[in-house]
Amino acid sequence: MDRRxxxxxxxxxxxxxxARPTRIRLRAWQSEALDRFVHHPTPDFLAVAxxxxxxxxxxxxxxxxxxxxxxxxxxxxxAPTQHLKHQWxxxxxxxxxxxxxxxxxxxxxxxxxxxxxxxxxxxxxxxASELAGLAADxxxxxxxxxxxxxxxxWGASVLEAFGGAARRLSLSGTPFRSDSSAIPFVDYHLDExxxxxxxxxxxxxxxxxxxxxxxxxxxxxxxEWVAPDGQVVTATxxxxxxxxxxxxxxxxxxxxxGEWLPTVLRQADERLTQxxxxxxxxxxxxxxxxxxxxxxxxEVLRRRGVSAVVATSDEDDASERIRRYASSDDExxxxxxxxxxxxxxxxxxxxxxxxxxxxxxxxxxxxxxVVRHTAGRRDQRAFVFLPDDPRLRRHAAAxxxxxxxxxxxxxxxxxxxxxxxxxxxxxxxxxxxxxxVVAGDPADTADSSILGVFGPVGDAAEPADPHGxxxxxxxxxxxxxGVVGSWDEPVSQEVTDPRRRRLLLRELNAEVVVELVxxxxxSHPAVNAExxxxxxxxxxxxxxxxxxxxxxxxxxxxxxxx
Numbered sequence: 001m002d003r004r005x006x007x008x009x010x011x012x013x014x015x016x017x018x019a020r021p022t023r024i025r026l027r028a029w030q031s032e033a034l035d036r037f038v039h040h041p042t043p044d045f046l047a048v049a050x051x052x053x054x055x056x057x058x059x060x061x062x063x064x065x066x067x068x069x070x071x072x073x074x075x076x077x078x079a080p081t082q083h084l085k086h087q088w089x090x091x092x093x094x095x096x097x098x099x100x101x102x103x104x105x106x107x108x109x110x111x112x113x114x115x116x117x118x119x120x121x122x123x124x125x126x127x128a129s130e131l132a133g134l135a136a137d138x139x140x141x142x143x144x145x146x147x148x149x150x151x152x153x154w155g156a157s158v159l160e161a162f163g164g165a166a167r168r169l170s171l172s173g174t175p176f177r178s179d180s181s182a183i184p185f186v187d188y189h190l191d192e193x194x195x196x197x198x199x200x201x202x203x204x205x206x207x208x209x210x211x212x213x214x215x216x217x218x219x220x221x222x223x224e225w226v227a228p229d230g231q232v233v234t235a236t237x238x239x240x241x242x243x244x245x246x247x248x249x250x251x252x253x254x255x256x257x258g259e260w261l262p263t264v265l266r267q268a269d270e271r272l273t274q275x276x277x278x279x280x281x282x283x284x285x286x287x288x289x290x291x292x293x294x295x296x297x298x299e300v301l302r303r304r305g306v307s308a309v310v311a312t313s314d315e316d317d318a319s320e321r322i323r324r325y326a327s328s329d330d331e332x333x334x335x336x337x338x339x340x341x342x343x344x345x346x347x348x349x350x351x352x353x354x355x356x357x358x359x360x361x362x363x364x365x366x367x368x369x370v371v372r373h374t375a376g377r378r379d380q381r382a383f384v385f386l387p388d389d390p391r392l393r394r395h396a397a398a399x400x401x402x403x404x405x406x407x408x409x410x411x412x413x414x415x416x417x418x419x420x421x422x423x424x425x426x427x428x429x430x431x432x433x434x435x436x437v438v439a440g441d442p443a444d445t446a447d448s449s450i451l452g453v454f455g456p457v458g459d460a461a462e463p464a465d466p467h468g469x470x471x472x473x474x475x476x477x478x479x480x481x482g483v484v485g486s487w488d489e490p491v492s493q494e495v496t497d498p499r500r501r502r503l504l505l506r507e508l509n510a511e512v513v514v515e516l517v518x519x520x521x522x523s524h525p526a527v528n529a530e531x532x533x534x535x536x537x538x539x540x541x542x543x544x545x546x547x548x549x550x551x552x553x554x555x556x557x558x559x560x561x562x
Contacts, residue, residue, distance in 0.1 A: 024095070024471045027210065030058040031471070033197040037062050037169065040196060044168045044185045046145070048195040051173045051368020052211045053204050056088065056344075059141045059169055060095045064476045066139045066167055067097075067115065071477035073138030073166055075099060075116030076131065078124060078158070080144045083319035085118040087344060088143070092118075093499050097476050101499070104541075105130040111502075113544040115476055121147045124157045131161035138165050145170035146193075146361065148183045159184040174364040201371070201399060211371040212380040216396040217267070218388040221260040223252040224434040236439055237388035246389070247356065253387050254289060254354050256296040258436030260387075261354060265300050268385045272331060272350045279377055283325070284350040286334045287366050294334045297354065301332050308332040346372045351384045353392065363395040505548035506540060512555040519562040531555050 026034065029049070037045050049055045063075050077088050077099060089101040092115075100110060103117035105127035110117070116138065124131060140162045142148065148158045162168055168185045176193050187194045204210040224234045225248055235241060235249050253260045268284060275282040286301075288294035291312045298308040307330040311318045325333045326345045333345075336355075348370045353363070370382035386392045509531075516527045528540075535551035537543045543551065 024057070024061060024473055026057070026061065026471050027054055028207065029199040029203070030054055030061065033058055033199070034061055034065065034471075036197055038065060043166065044170065044187075045197075046170045046172070046186055046193060046195045047197045047199075048172045048175055048193075049197075049199040050201040050204050050211060050371070051365065052372035053199055054210075055143075055171045055173070056091050059143075059171060060092055060097060061471060061473065062169055063092075063139050063141065064095050064097060064473045067476040068474050070166060072479055073136070074110070074134055074479055075139045075141070076135045076162070076165075077116070077118040077141040078143060079118055079120055080147050081313075081319075082120060083322055084143065085120060086319065086323075088118045089499050095473065095476070098499060107539065107541045109542050110134070110479075111542050111544045111547075113478060113546070115478060121154050121158070124161050125151070125154050126157075128157040128161040132164060135162050136164045140165040140168045142168065142170040142185070145172055145183060145186060146176040155182075155184055173368055174361055176361055209375070210373055212373055212382045214367060214371060214399060215381055215383045216386055216400070217271075217383060218386045218393060218396065219260075219264055219267075220388045220439040221253050221436055222439050223249050223258070223260070223436040225249075225252040226432040226434060232434070237390070246391075250356055250358070250387060250389050252434075253389075253436045254293070254356060255436065256293070256300065260436035260438055261297070262300050263438045264352060264354075264385055265297065266304065268350050268352045268383070269301065269304055269306060269331070271383050271385075275349050275379075276331075278379060279347075279349065281329050281347045282349040283330065283345065283347045284332045284352070285345075285348050285369055286332065286352045287355045288334055288336050289355045290336055293354070294336050298332075298334045301334070306331040308334055310334045312336040344372070345369065346374050348372075349382050351382075353384060353386050358389065358391040360395050360398070363392065364399070367399060502545055502548065505545065505552060509540060509548060509552050509555065512552065512559060515559055516555060516562070519559060531558075534558075 033047055033049075037047075047055065047058065049058070059077075067073075067075065075097065077092075079085050079088055085101040089099045092099045098113065098115050099118050100114050100116070101118045103110070103119060105123075117134065119127075119131065142158070142162075148155045162185070170185055172193070172195075175195070175198070177191050182188055183193070187196075201211060205213060220237045222234070222236050224232070227233050227245070227248055233245065233248065235245070237249070237253075239249075241249060252258065255261065265286070268286075272282060272284045286294075286297050288297050294310050294312055298310045301308040309321055309325045309330060309332070311321045311325070311333060313336065315321070322333070322335075322345070326347075351366065351370050353366055355362075355366075367384055370384060373380060384396075386396060513524060513527050513531070516522065517524055520527070522530075531551050531554055532538065532540070534554040535543070535547055537547045537551065540548070540551070
């Protein structure tokens with residue numbers, strides 16, 4: 001093949017450009033998991049690793065190894081959200097693995113210089129048959145596999161789409177249960193998913209240089225509300241309430257009509273300000289209940305004179321907002337689920353858990369946003385501000401217990417029974433917040449005797465994993481038999497990454513078509529059809545990088561002649 005990755009001479013053919021191998025530094029657990037995966041006797045493998053441990057690196061290394069050992073199939077990654085699709089594609093490019101994050105069932109054929117695609121569980125539900133053809137005899141990564149159980153049809157679609165794959169690697173950030181129906185490709189024991197490899201928070205903290213120690217300021221309060229049955233109820237988080245009343249108490253605390261949440265936001269912002277004195281890029285996350293709640297929280301923060309970005313799934317540009325925030329020095333981002341799982345923003349150091357969803361799975365995912373270790377910082381502490389709700393208290397204690405246990409012990413605390421997101425929307429017209437205030441004196445968020453802070457207090461720099469392993473990966477073969485080139489000669493003199501390169505070339509092709517329409521008087525379809533003919537391609541969406549370059553050059557020559 002040639003340097004741009006199109007079909008051409010074989011790897012060892014005369015005149016072929018042989019791409020350089022990629023050297024990847026694997027943590028000890030990633031190397032061990034990869035070895036176990038390679039020698040696993042069945043097509044399915046479930047890896048459970050704490051957020052921030054590097055599941056993506058492990059999965060991509062496994063994908064490249066699979067393509068090297070068994071060339072010919074595509075790679076399909078299934079992610080929970082649109083934003084994570086692009087995050088996966090970005091990460092894959094560092095492995096010289098070219099994944100199309102914009103794949104659509106309307107254009108099922110892939111360009112010849114693409115290894116595969118990244119899609120979502122929602123897209124799988126609507127495009128299972130098309131994906132079945134694409135994934136046949138291929139390699140599938142199911143990120144946060146528990147999402148296949150979010151909807152009964154999703155699980156059926158995952159089974160239909162990927163039943164014919166050669167290997168299926170399922171990933172999760174925390175162990176999960178089968179609450180209704182078993183999730184495809186996962187082995188269960190007593191309704192608990194049984195991983196083939198597990199790497200917990202306690203192990204990662206003990207290894208050093210992987211995750212941060214997390215502190216949990218738990219803040220009590222005095223809440224008063226009118227229940228849906230008309231009764232006026234008052235309670236603190238210390239009062240023992242039935243589940244329905246406990247849910248109402250939590251809603252009251254998190255309401256912006258009271259004083260509890262604004263007070264906690266002030267405390268969290270003060271903690272973030274302290275951290276930013278030594279780490280100016282440190283950021284904070286508020287996990288809000290819904291879109292209106294997120295907007296209200298952001299307004300409270302802005303009144304303090306700090307920046308607050310809002311990212312909710314209802315906004316078309318939510319992914320772009322998250323990307324801009326991740327690369328900025330802005331203080332706060334307020335999100336509804338969008339940043340609760342998988343999203344990689346290493347500079348997050350403070351979080352406020354201001355949602356009524358109280359499941360352990362969601363709690364651990366939210367905590368996972370602030371645990372990623374950042375090299376070069378001595379003080380690695382992270383803080384998650386919590387309502388002192390008994391359910392959240394148990395979850396925080398479980399995280400702390402994992403830290404205290406030895407490497408041989410895992411998941412110390414039992415899962416709380418009956419955990420469900422708060423859902424009393426049917427009677428919300430009768431529910432009314434009267435007031436909510438912080439109880440006690442929570443001014444010092446490092447005082448564990450007041451706030452129940454968990455985690456080590458030390459601020460020494462943690463060493464990098466001394467047991468890490470260097471892995472030399474050959475460039476992954478393409479389904480057509482070639483390999484992705486070294487990309488040392490940048491097209492357009494700007495972008496060397498294959499995925500971004502393709503996007504740039506598509507944009508340039510679209511821009512020059514507009515100019516040709518103006519210059520020639522032809523219609524858009526006519527200009528596109530002529531350029532496709534000149535470049536010998538059927539559609540731009542199926543064109544290789546080399547073909548897009550050729551099409552662009554044809555268009556520029558045509559424009560110069562006008």
